[in-house]
Amino acid sequence: MGQYWKFFNLSKRQRMDTNGGPYWGFLRCKQGFLVRCITIPYPNPKLERHLKRLSSTPPAINDKGLLSLPDDVLLVLLELPDISLDDLAVLAVTCRRLFELSYKMIKDCNEIKSASWYGCRIVCMGDCALYEDPPPSLLNAEERAIIDAKIAQDEYPGYGGLNLLDYESTCLYRGAFTYTYSFLQKFEFDADREAFEAVMGVAFPPERTDWVLCNFNKKEYVRASAIAKLSGKPNDAQPFLSRCRLDLGHALLTRICWSNEAPVHTPPKMKMHRGLWVGDRFCITTMERVEDIQEWKDVSSQVVRDLVQIYRKQFGKDWLEEVEGDVLAYDHAEYYWFGSDGDDWVASTGQYTRQRRPSIC
Known part of the structure; x- marks a missing residue:
């Protein structure tokens, strides 16, 4: 049995559909929006x-x-x-x-x-999540009051009740x-x-090689270079790793999912649906811009280990071939999110795809 998943920004009351739909597809697909919305530019x-x-x-x-x-x-x-x-x-x-x-x-x-989602409380919530189940720290008193009032009016609290909060549009x-x-x-x-x-x-200068995914609450970070190495393309341009099957979006997904049911084809003992970083605050930036980064914990090896477990479970003995393969054709649409004023290949691709995809504002 599968379930649908959505990204929720509790700080700004915004949400976004995952790329890949239900079941385990969103774990296999690039999540361009998730990466772009927390990446600090130059x-x-x-x-x-x-x-x-x-x-x-x-x-x-x-x-x-x-x-x-x-x-x-x-x-x-x-x-x-x-x-x-x-x-x-x-x-x-x-x-x-x-x-x-x-x-x-x-x-x-x-x-x-x-x-736009820099430093915000983010969770990837499954539609099987029960309102009574998420960690108490995920919702504040105001958010619970809004949800409780709507439940009293017989509205259904899907996605752990998060669907009952009022949401604004999400713009790029x-x-x-x-x-x-x-x-x-x-x-x-x-x-x-x-x-x-x-x-x-x-x-987003592609010549920089010190891009990291940062968790402000836990003071932990994941190096983009570690994900690129796992994907068999250690020299891919950071931070977006556009030629890699896996990227910092996958690293984040291993730790922000929450539901009462695990995503299909994920290791049971891993309990990915009980994410260690649910509702924390994040950004993707370069190490030189993180204050006291030397006091933070590098969890890159742990995240790589989790991704290996997930892909072994999904693809069996062919997992490495899948991880090191080329980006799937339908993931090229995710370049839409990476349009910027830079002169690199990813920026120009994002500018081109913008002309073929409508705005979500």
Whole structure:
């Protein structure tokens, strides 16, 4: 017997269907959304070139109009709630001074929007989960009150009751690539448009080899390189491991599933449906950006061991051939999630597939 599974973001009251449907298919499939929504980007690589142009521009307007105000007053204006991220970016591209004052706000917004589930409580819940069963820490008092009220009105508490919470839409943000051609036409000059794209851009440098999946609650992490090695492609570009059958999404799935029934074809003793990380907070980032990472625990070998058990159970003696095989044809659609402003192959593939897949916003 199989069951359906869904991803739930309890912090933002958002949810998303898994790729692969019921039974054990979601364990075999790439979960592009799950990976992309917690991966912290880097700035657009074109930004540095833009800054060099700014620094070489004569400061002819530095003492005129708005720029005649001191920095502390300008910061107050830039932080006004009525100023949108777009407005900030337009101001930032005008001169070096406004860029330096506003870019931290822009960078923080880009990271939060791009990794929209960063630091959120996440669970992959099966539809066989009973409301009384999940760990007490999974739901807070407000969430339980909402579910209890709807149960009192005879609504069915599927997915451990999580289906009765109110949910918002889940959107994918792609930095400058998010903006449509019509919006970019607002810029009279190509140089201004290119500067806007450089400031707003997000990218995931494929040359970095220190990407990790982090659990903030447990202070544990999983190295992308360990998953790539298991998949027989140790040099695959991180963090998305687009040419590997397995990735950091599979690593996360081994520990965030919860239900009263185990996923089909998983080792009984492993109890994957009682995930050790259920409802914890996560991100995917590089080790250099994690504070006190040396004090965290590397659980890569444990996760690799679990994935080996799962695939041995599913495929028997052919498990290694499956794990080291090429990405399945239907998983190429998951590249949709990886569109960004980078120049690497994965980013360009994601930009292309966006044209063939409707937005989920």
